[in-house]
Amino acid sequence: MQFSGRRRKILSNPQTELYGHCLQFYVQPPLENITLTEFETFAVERLKLLKTVENLGVSYVKTSEQYSKKLESEFSNLNFPYRAAADDKKVQNGPTEYEKRRKDHISHFILRLAYCQTEDLRRWFIQQEVDLFRYRFNDLLPKHKLEFLHRNNLQYDTISVEEKKALAEKLINSSYAVSGITVEDQDFYKVPFQDALDLVRTRKVYLKAGYVYIPHQDIVTIVLNDFRTRLSKALALTARSLPAVQSDERLQPLLNHLSHAYVGQDYSIQKSVGKISxxxxxxxxxxxxxxxxxxxxxxxxxxxxxxxxxxxxxxxxxxxxxxxLDQALQFWRSEFIRGKVDADKFDKAYAYSIRHMFGKEGKRTDYxxxxxxxxxxxxxxxxxxxxxxxxxxxxxxxxxxxxxxxxxxxxxxxxxxxxxxxxxxxxxxxxxxxxxxxxxxxxxxxxxxxxxxxxxxxxxxxxxxxxxxxxxxxxxxxxxxxxxxxxxxxxxxxxxxxxxxxxxxxxxxxxxx
Structure with a gap:
């Protein structure tokens, strides 16, 4: 992939630059101190977001209007900043919007720590983050998309007017939503085909000599490919740093738990106790x-x-x-003594662990x-x-x-x-x-x-x-x-x-x- 353009000048305030746009590639890790309560809250709320993305991504076509509407409906119930703020600089630079972007940034890096530990976890995390990024990028206004590309130095080379005219018929026939009128009014980007495999796979782009010609509205495909590549490399680097993080006794159990985390109702306290025979x-x-x-x-x-x-x-x-507890003891005892365990052995070897489950032994933890x-x-x-x-x-x-x-x-x-x-x-x-x-x-x-x-x-x-x-x-x-x-x-x-x-x-x- 070719790039052009100069890097933007770094502003005097690093945080202003970091949170200057509602969407980011998460290149720079957070450096500030946060409380454990904030750490836990941010992590679990982003995990809820990614679980929602996963569930809907299997039930609906990810590029369909139905999928987008369902995501918007589900996200409105979540306490998480998933979309752009109003087009008002005062709002964007205000404390509320700053906190939303800060939460988005920090929570992503917390889950990186939790989900970099195995190949399966990394694969799951990348897929959900890519799907979330796709939705958020497509939800941006055109000028915000352009601003994002400039901020991340993603100014792709466009083909010349002469080349566009020469290929006009093929571009119209191969590209979705491109007509004889619109082909003249929009840019086309020439990039290596491996950077736009989704478009090649679905035959929505013109392919010639190892390059694809992508209309401006489909630029999300190559942005996503860039995001996926960066995130995959970042997770591999994060995994190497895990030993230092795992030495912190406060964080190790939290991070280990997050990859197994359940974010739903508590089923340990049921009002149906004793109502099942x-x-x-x-x-x-x-x-x-x-x-x-x-x-x-x-x-x-x-x-x-x-x-x-x-x-x-x-x-x-x-x-x-x-x-x-009494029913559980009776249930397990009656079944075990039908096998090779007599009642006395059951009481000595197994009854304790059953009482332990109910918080009646040991540290009295109600599991x-x-x-x-x-x-x-x-x-x-x-x-x-x-x-x-x-x-x-x-x-x-x-x-x-x-x-x-x-x-x-x-x-x-x-x-x-x-x-x-x-x-x-x-x-x-x-x-x-x-x-x-x-x-x-x-x-x-x-x-x-x-x-x-x-x-x-x-x-x-x-x-x-x-x-x-x-x-x-x-x-x-x-x-x-x-x-x-x-x-x-x-x-x-x-x-x-x-x-x-x-x-x-x-x-x-x-x-x-």
Whole structure:
């Protein structure tokens, strides 16, 4: 790619230059000091933003008008600066707009630290940031787009008038929304084809001798390619610096948690406690369990035992759907003694850990049910284990056989496997929900196994039972999360633990963020 033009002169105030435009390439890291509360709040709110971008990016065509409208609608509920301010210099330079741009800048770099740790995390982060950038760039006014290009020294070389006239017919035939009238009134940029692969792939641009001729309205394609390349390199460099950051005991557990973070409702406190009988569990496992929990329940019934990972994942889920401590002890004891564990051994070796889940032993921490992200990204199952996410950890052929045994239609199985192939595991589970409940659109974004259970019970029971079990404060809590309330108001009051248990507490800490 060729560049021309001089670099802009650096202003006397570095912050004024850094936040001089509502959109940036995030080249310069923040250098100021911030509080841990601000660190946590900024990170979780940007994570909410990226999760929204991910969910809508799979459900809609990313360049469609429907996608843009849906994003705008969803973003309006989030407490985050995602679009340009009004065209008023006083507003742009005012304290409110400055704080928005500062938040955008700092939160991006916090998540860089969290998502540079593995190739999978880097790939996810880059994709969501690129999609967010595309939407924000397209949302800019033409003069703001031009200003952004100048600020980042992206003044691409345009073809001459003579060359444009010579290629006019081919430019009109190959470029979307270019006519005989508009071809004369706009610039075309000649760039190497590898910098505009999206346009080449969709045949929306003229290609000749290794170069593409891009009309001005499609310049976003090469800007995005530049952004993606810069961000990929930056994440690789950030990963090298991780040891220095991880030596900070305040930040290490927070950063580790953010890559597994769940940003939805807290399912550790249910008003349905004691309203589910043990006799109902087999039936509920077929009707209302997500596949991960259905798999665990089936393995427990067949083997009369689960290893530690499975006991933790399934035990906390059962706690979240309403089992009391006494019910849980009875459930696990009755199943284990059918296998190779007698009642005395169960009481000595296993009962303690069950009471520990309910906060009745050890440090008295009331542990929270695992979110989808925690199930997907932590403690992968080994041979003989049954925990984890079937969409993430199962061989595709075995997953297909399992779905067939559950009477999922061939077309439905293909849809699920396509989502799995694209690493959209939560969306694959949501599709499983729709297929097993015979609905077209589940109308919610799935982030938690206990959310799956509650939504299933609402659907199967007409919402009556669940609504009766949820009190007004809990509904207010959900509404608050939807409006994007800050972490400072919503974090739980769990006591701090040692680093080995810190991640568990942080799940609770971020539940309502």
């Amino acid at each position: 043990l006799e109902q569990i087999d039936s509920l496992s077929v009707k209302s369990y997500p596949l991960c929990m259905r798999q665990l329940h089936q393995a427990l019934r067949e083997n009369h035992h689960l290893r530690h990972g499975g006991r933790m994942q399934y035990g906390l889920f059962l706690k979240g759907i309403g089992l009391t 929270t049910p695992y979110s989808c992200m925690k199930v997907i990204l932590s403690n992968p199952p080994s041979q003989g284990d049954h925990h984890g996410c079937p969409f993430r950890h199962s061989d595709p052929e075995l997953l297909k056989q399992k779905l067939q045994s559950y009477k999922i239609s061939p077309s439905g199985i293909n849809q699920i496997l396509e989502l799995v192939k694209g690493m959209h595991y939560q969306l694959a589970c949501q599709k499983y929900f729709e297929l097993t409940h015979n609905i077209e659109d589940s109308a919610f974004s799935l982030n938690h196994p206990n959310q799956y259970f509650i939504e299933s019970q609402k659907l199967l029971g007409g919402g009556r039972e669940i609504k009766r079990e949820m009190d007004a404060p809990q509904r207010a809590q959900e509404n608050s999360a939807t409006r994007g309330s800050t972490v400072a108001r919503e974090t739980s009051a769990n006591p701090s633990q040692d680093l080995a248990e810190m991640t568990e507490d942080l799940d609770s800490f971020f539940q309502d963020a």
